[in-house]
Amino acid sequence: MIPFSPPYINENVIKEVVDSLKSGWITTGPKVKELEYEIAQFVGLPNVLCVNSWTSGAIMMLRWLGLEKGDEVIIPSYTYCATALAVIHAGGTPIMVDVNDDFNIDVKSIEKAITSKTKAVLSVDFAGFPCDYSEIQELVASEKIIKLFKPTSQIQKKLGRILFISDAAHSLGANYKNKGIGHSCDISIFSLHAVKNITTAEGGAIVINMPKPFDNENLYGNLRSMTLNCQTKDAFSKSQGGNWKYDITGLGMKINMADINAAIGLAQIKEYPTLLERRKSIFKKYSSEFKKFNWSIEPPTSTNEKESSYHLYPLRIKNINEEQRDEIISLISAQQIAVNVHFIPLPLLTYFKDLGYSIKEHPKAYNNYKAEISLPIYPQLTDESVDLVIKTTIDCCEQVLNTVSKTV
Structure with a gap:
């Protein structure tokens, strides 16, 4: 696990x-x-x-x-x-x-x-x-x-x-x-x-x-x-x-x-510079592998003005819906790898819906959400575990996307 x-x-x-x-x-x-x-x-x-x-x-x-x-x-x-x-x-x-x-x-x-x-x-x-x-x-x-x-x-x-x-x-x-x-x-x-x-x-x-x-x-x-x-x-x-x-x-x-x-x-x-560097290396390894696939949207990492803390790795899959994203998560989880979703947009949550907020007013938030899967990223992850996360994620995405293409 x-x-x-x-x-x-x-x-x-x-x-x-x-x-x-x-x-x-x-x-x-x-x-x-x-x-x-x-x-x-x-x-x-x-x-x-x-x-x-x-x-x-x-x-x-x-x-x-x-x-x-x-x-x-x-x-x-x-x-x-x-x-x-x-x-x-x-x-x-x-x-x-x-x-x-x-x-x-x-x-x-x-x-x-x-x-x-x-x-x-x-x-x-x-x-x-x-x-x-x-x-x-x-x-x-x-x-x-x-x-x-x-x-x-x-x-x-x-x-x-x-x-x-x-x-x-x-x-x-x-x-x-x-x-x-x-x-x-x-x-x-x-x-x-x-x-x-x-x-x-x-x-x-x-x-x-x-x-x-x-x-x-x-x-x-x-x-x-x-x-x-x-x-x-x-x-x-x-x-x-x-x-x-x-x-x-x-x-x-x-x-x-x-x-x-x-x-x-x-x-x-006191150890954070070293821990942060390890997070960064995992982040970059993920991006270098996922960018080989045309279905992948890698998360932003740095620009001329900005650099991330590499807290999450929010991978997005192009042209999928919520159900397909959830199926990918189920397949990855079945391989004993824990992934997550960050976040469910606030207007989709019952409390805020009841207050009158509507997801229809937040199309980009919804589009980000329906395609997002957060992968494990932390200093204790071994290189072998990182490779396994990458391989499993690719395999599961390809499985669902290939199924979708056959039904279209």
């Missing part, structure tokens, strides 16, 4: 976790701070806040922005449900727009969707391939869009324009214009979930890059307090003798990351 995406756990990870256990301190403390520092060094921005999930981090940032009922946040329809649910939990309305052939949000569709109610754009780096950051950045800062902007909170008034947040759940390790993700938007949020390139079992990391007059270091402190119910001292600080007195300064959340979780990611990120 070749699993789809097992976590990378080696002796260094185990040692780091055991060290946390032996320390007698397993909730938020020094290892969380160290992980924040390591991620900050990796992306090249100083203010990184770790939380217990991408979703809770996104909810908190949208609440911090001051979303009210009726406020709109523009998102792509081709994403995991958390992108939309975070907006709803924060009190806003997700406005879904279609995507490009590279799976990422279409900037022209963003522009068409902006109204006086728009408070944020929440883009997604699908599979770790960066979205069109500069174009979105220029759009929200353009004079005609700023004229439309109607702030309803003090934070929005201070910013003076639509907030640009990156759903960077997949893209820790990606680059845009030779910089880590986070430099070309206001807020980026990485996921550190169990299947991500770097994991803390459950977790997320918020990269703070607000423009002046915001003080990002001060904002980090305020948001860190917000993750702890707006308590003025965390448990680690209170545990230092006689330092028990604290205050509650606002309506916060309880979404802090624990040291026991941070320990896993801390060990991994």
Whole structure:
């Protein structure tokens, strides 16, 4: 059996976790701070806040922005449900727009969707391939869009324009214009979930890059307090003798990351350049083999401005429907190779359909989805396993496509 995406756990990870256990301190403390520092060094921005999930981090940032009922946040329809649910939990309305052939949000569709109610754009780096950051950045800062902007909170008034947040759940390790993700938007949020390139079992990391007059270091402190119910001292600080007195300064959340979780990611990120290189080599091997077939659409990997984090390998098969794609997946799975689909477009999911969203308004998202199969890609995959995935995928695709051609 070749699993789809097992976590990378080696002796260094185990040692780091055991060290946390032996320390007698397993909730938020020094290892969380160290992980924040390591991620900050990796992306090249100083203010990184770790939380217990991408979703809770996104909810908190949208609440911090001051979303009210009726406020709109523009998102792509081709994403995991958390992108939309975070907006709803924060009190806003997700406005879904279609995507490009590279799976990422279409900037022209963003522009068409902006109204006086728009408070944020929440883009997604699908599979770790960066979205069109500069174009979105220029759009929200353009004079005609700023004229439309109607702030309803003090934070929005201070910013003076639509907030640009990156759903960077997949893209820790990606680059845009030779910089880590986070430099070309206001807020980026990485996921550190169990299947991500770097994991803390459950977790997320918020990269703070607000423009002046915001003080990002001060904002980090305020948001860190917000993750702890707006308590003025965390448990680690209170545990230092006689330092028990604290205050509650606002309506916060309880979404802090624990040291026991941070320990896993801390060990991994120290090895990440090597792990990332292995992901890249597998990605390139897949593409070099699949491009030999005229039915294959290989996923984007790099351009002059962008390089992926190689989080997923979303292969697409030309001119097939959902049923044929599902048949290919069944055949591959029967050979003990786990594959996946990323993602079911949001308007196809019952909850969002019931809210009135329609897949008919998202033709590119649907066309990407119906042809997509995500293949295993992670550092532990051996060369032999990679070759087996390639051979099996080719054989199963050819089997279904040959059957289709005979019936036409």
